[in-house]
Amino acid sequence: MTIRDELLQMGTRARQASRALARLSSGTKDSALLAMANGLEASKVELQEINRRDLDAGRKAGLSAAMIDRLTLTDGVIEGMAQGLREVAALPDPVGEVTRMWKRPNGLMVGKKRIPLGVIAMIYESRPNVTADAGGLCLKAGNAVILRGGHEALHSSVAIASVLERAGRQAGIPEGAIQVVGTTDRAAVGELLQMDRHIDLVIPRGGEGLIRFVTETSRIPVIQHFKGVCHVFVDASADLARAEAIVMNGKVQRPGVCNALETLLVHRDVADTFLPQVGRALTGAGVEIRGCPETLRRIDGAVAATDEDWDAEYLALILSVRVVDSLDGALDHIAAHGSLHTESIVTSDYASSQRFLDEVDASCVLVNASTRFNDGQQLGLGAEIGIATTKLHSYGPMGLEDLTTTKFIVYGQGQIRE
Amino acid sequence: MTIRDELLQMGTRARQASRALARLSSGTKDSALLAMANGLEASKVELQEINRRDLDAGRKAGLSAAMIDRLTLTDGVIEGMAQGLREVAALPDPVGEVTRMWKRPNGLMVGKKRIPLGVIAMIYESRPNVTADAGGLCLKAGNAVILRGGHEALHSSVAIASVLERAGRQAGIPEGAIQVVGTTDRAAVGELLQMDRHIDLVIPRGGEGLIRFVTETSRIPVIQHFKGVCHVFVDASADLARAEAIVMNGKVQRPGVCNALETLLVHRDVADTFLPQVGRALTGAGVEIRGCPETLRRIDGAVAATDEDWDAEYLALILSVRVVDSLDGALDHIAAHGSLHTESIVTSDYASSQRFLDEVDASCVLVNASTRFNDGQQLGLGAEIGIATTKLHSYGPMGLEDLTTTKFIVYGQGQIRE
Numbered sequence A, B: 001m002t003i004r005d006e007l008l009q010m011g012t013r014a015r016q017a018s019r020a021l022a023r024l025s026s027g028t029k030d031s032a033l034l035a036m037a038n039g040l041e042a043s044k045v046e047l048q049e050i051n052r053r054d055l056d057a058g059r060k061a062g063l064s065a066a067m068i069d070r071l072t073l074t075d076g077v078i079e080g081m082a083q084g085l086r087e088v089a090a091l092p093d094p095v096g097e098v099t100r101m102w103k104r105p106n107g108l109m110v111g112k113k114r115i116p117l118g119v120i121a122m123i124y125e126s127r128p129n130v131t132a133d134a135g136g137l138c139l140k141a142g143n144a145v146i147l148r149g150g151h152e153a154l155h156s157s158v159a160i161a162s163v164l165e166r167a168g169r170q171a172g173i174p175e176g177a178i179q180v181v182g183t184t185d186r187a188a189v190g191e192l193l194q195m196d197r198h199i200d201l202v203i204p205r206g207g208e209g210l211i212r213f214v215t216e217t218s219r220i221p222v223i224q225h226f227k228g229v230c231h232v233f234v235d236a237s238a239d240l241a242r243a244e245a246i247v248m249n250g251k252v253q254r255p256g257v258c259n260a261l262e263t264l265l266v267h268r269d270v271a272d273t274f275l276p277q278v279g280r281a282l283t284g285a286g287v288e289i290r291g292c293p294e295t296l297r298r299i300d301g302a303v304a305a306t307d308e309d310w311d312a313e314y315l316a317l318i319l320s321v322r323v324v325d326s327l328d329g330a331l332d333h334i335a336a337h338g339s340l341h342t343e344s345i346v347t348s349d350y351a352s353s354q355r356f357l358d359e360v361d362a363s364c365v366l367v368n369a370s371t372r373f374n375d376g377q378q379l380g381l382g383a384e385i386g387i388a389t390t391k392l393h394s395y396g397p398m399g400l401e402d403l404t405t406t407k408f409i410v411y412g413q414g415q416i417r418e
Helices: A003-021 A026-042 A043-058 A065-071 A075-090 A130-140 A151-170 A187-192 A207-216 A238-251 A268-284 A307-311 A326-335 A350-359 B003-021 B026-042 B043-061 B065-071 B075-090 B130-140 B151-170 B187-192 B210-216 B240-252 B268-284 B309-310 B326-338 B351-360
Strands: A096-101 A109-116 A119-124 A144-148 A178-180 A203-204 A231-234 A261-265 A286-289 A318-324 A342-346 A365-369 A384-390 A396-398 A405-417 B098-103 B107-117 B117-124 B146-150 B178-180 B201-205 B230-234 B261-267 B286-293 B317-323 B342-346 B364-369 B386-388 B397-398 B405-415
Touching: A003 A119, A003 A144, A003 A178, A003 A187, A003 A261, A003 B286, A026 A043, A026 A075, A026 A130, A043 A065, A043 A075, A043 A151, A065 A109, A096 A307, A109 A286, A119 A130, A119 A187, A119 A365, A119 B342, A130 A151, A130 A178, A144 A187, A151 A178, A151 B107, A187 A207, A203 A207, A231 A238, A231 A326, A238 A261, A238 A268, A238 A342, A238 A365, A238 B405, A261 A268, A261 A326, A268 A286, A268 A318, A268 A365, A268 B397, A307 A318, A307 A326, A307 B201, A307 B364, A318 B098, A326 A350, A326 B364, A350 A365, A396 B405, A405 B240, A405 B397, B003 B117, B003 B146, B003 B178, B003 B187, B026 B075, B043 B151, B065 B151, B075 B130, B075 B210, B117 B130, B117 B187, B130 B146, B130 B151, B130 B178, B146 B187, B187 B210, B201 B210, B230 B240, B230 B326, B240 B261, B240 B268, B240 B342, B240 B364, B261 B268, B268 B286, B268 B317, B309 B317, B326 B351, B342 B351, B351 B364
Parallel strands: A119 A144, A119 A203, A144 A178, A231 A261, A231 A342, A261 A318, A286 A318, A342 A365, A365 B405, A405 B364, B117 B146, B117 B201, B146 B178, B230 B261, B230 B342, B261 B317, B286 B317, B342 B364
Antiparallel strands: A096 A109, A109 A405, A384 A396, B098 B107, B107 B405, B386 B397
C-alpha cells in the first residue's frame, strides 16, 4: 500500500469516526478522557521503555541536549499528560450549546448551535506529549484527530496514541477517533495537506519554518501562528514601579516563549526617571539591552539597536528599547513592527488605556498587565490547542470552543416563503 | 507597470485604508453608505450609458439572453443597489461589541472584542450590482475590499465603484476602501490569490468551477460555497398538507437557487397517501419526477431515478423522490448524498424533530419549514455576503458579523505571572 493510500484510509476512518463522535454524550467523552488518563499512568513503564528507543536513536543522530530533553517521557511528563486529560474532562462540553436564538416576524425560531468541526490534523515537532494533549482536546470537542508528530518521537507518539485508543475504545469512543501517522516518510505531510475532503482543519505547532511550509502546501484551512514580537509601552502617566514589574516579568520570567516581551517603548516624559531604573534591574537579571540613541544616554551598558532589532523575536535575554514622543509614536511603532500577537500599555490615564485597547491590532491587547498572560490557560479558556495570529475563525489563544463551529437550526410551524 | 505591481499597489492601499476604517465611527460609515446610495441614484443616466458599452460588447461576444439580463443596469437594479446600501446603513454596527467579558482569579478582566477582518477580496461573475452590495457590507464591518467582477461587466463595475469612492471620500471614508481591479486580464485573479500579506479573506461568488479554481489557487483563506443538494424528509407523523406546501415551496417557488429542494424523502408509512397527492401537485406545476421503484408505483408519470440523481443539484423543475423505511433511513441518505447546505424534516413527532436537528450535518437544519429560508435575509442576519458550506470561520449564510473577528482585551491592575 502506498503512503497516499494509507493516509486516505486514515482519513476515511477519521471522517467516519467524526460522525459518531459528534453525537457522543459529554458523559461518554469525559469517562473516556479519565480512562485515558488512568491508562497512561498504568502504562508508564511500557511507555518509558518505548521512549528509550527514540532517545537512543536521537542520541545517535546527534540531537541537542534540549531536543533530547523535550523528547523524554519522564514520570513528570506522563503524569502531566494524565493530569491534562483529567482537566479537559472537567471542562464544560462546548458541543450542543445554542449560542443565540431569535424569533423572525413569520414565527420561525432561528438559533445557532455549536457543533464539532469534524476532522483535525495536528502537525507538530518533537514533544510526544502533544499527542495526548491535542488528542484529548479534539475528543472533548467531538472531533476526530490525525496526529503527525516529529519523526524523532515517532515510537513514543504511536505508543501514547495506542494507549489512548485502547482506553477510549473500552469507554465507547469509535475506532479512528485518535490516529497517529505511523511513518517517518516526509512525503506523508505533503499528502495529508491535500486531503481537503477528509480533513477540515490543520493545526501546525512548531517553528516558523514548519508553519510557513504547512501554510504554503495545504489545501485545507490552516491555523497560523507566526512570531511574537511583543511590546510594552510605558506611558507618561504610568506607575513606574508597576511598569518595572511588568517589564521584568515579560522579559525574564520565561524568555523563550512567544508571549515574552521583546521591545520596550517608553514615553519621553518618563524616560529620565524610568530608563535608568529599569535598566539596572534588567542588566542585573542578565538582560542585554539594545537601545535607540535616547536610550543609550540613559542606560549604562546598552548597545545601539539596528533596524533589524525592531522586528526581532529574540526568545532570549535581549531587549530592544526605544523612547517615543507620545502614545501616537508608540501606536505607530507597534503598527510598523508588531506581529499581531500581544501588546501591553502601562498607564494611569483613562483615555490612553482606551485608545490603546481600541487602536492596537493584536490578538491580545492588555492594560497594566504582563504580556505573559496571552495564553489559553491564563486567559481562562481552560486549555489551549494553539494561538492564531491570523484572523479567520480564531484570533489569539484557541480553546475548546475554537475547535467547534455553529450551524443554524430552525423551528417552524409549516412556514413557506412568499 | 506590470499587473502584479498594480495589484500590489492596490493591496498596499487597501491595507492602509483598513487601518483607518477599523477606527471609523458607526455614524461616519452610515453617512457614507447613505451618500453612496444617493450617489448611485444621481448617477443613473451616466451608469446606464457606461453599462451600454458592456452590453454592446456582450451582445457582440454572443452572451446568452440570461447573461445579458444579469448584466443590465435597469432602473430597478440601480434603485435596488441604493436601497441595499440604505438597509446596510440601518443595521447595527458589529465592530466594537464586547461579546463576553469575565474575571480571572487574579483580578484580570478578560474580554473578546469584535474587530474587522482587515482586507477582503470578492471575486464574482457577471452581476455588476455585487460591486455595491459587497462594497457596502465590507465597509459597514470596517473592512477594505478589493473587487474583481466578471470581465463582461468591467466598465459597469468600475463606474459603480467610482461613484461609491467619490461619495465615500466626501463622507470621510479613506482612499482605497473600495477598489475594483480594472483589468480584464485573467492572470490578475491568480496574482490576487497569492497576496496573503495584503488580503485576509477571499469570497468567491459564482459557479462551482469558479469556487474550485479559487480554492485550489489561493494562499489566502477562502469562503467556500459548493452546491446545494437540499432534502425534505416527510416523516410518518407529518401533517401532510403542511408537507405538501413545504415541498411545493422548496421546488417551485424559485428552482434556480442553491436552497431550492432537490430530493424528497418520504417515510414508507405515509407513502401511499402522500406520494400520489404531492405527485399530482408537482406534475401540475410542471415538475419532472425521478423516483425510486417505490415512488414509481405511486406517482403517475414519474421516471426511474439513476444513481446520479441522488447527488444532483438540478436547479430546475426536476425532483428526485425516494421512499425510506425510517428516520434512520432518511438520516443515512442525507449523510451519503447531502451537500452540508440545507435539510428539512416535516414531522409532528418530538423525538424525530430533535434527532433530525441534532444528527444532520448541514449549515441549516429546519423543522416544518421550507428549505428556501436558508438565506441571510430570511434568517434575520439583515444582509448576506455569501453562504459557506465549509465549517471554518462561518458555516451557512454570512452576515456582517461574519466579516469580523474578535481580539482579546485585558484590563489589569499591575498583574504579572508567577
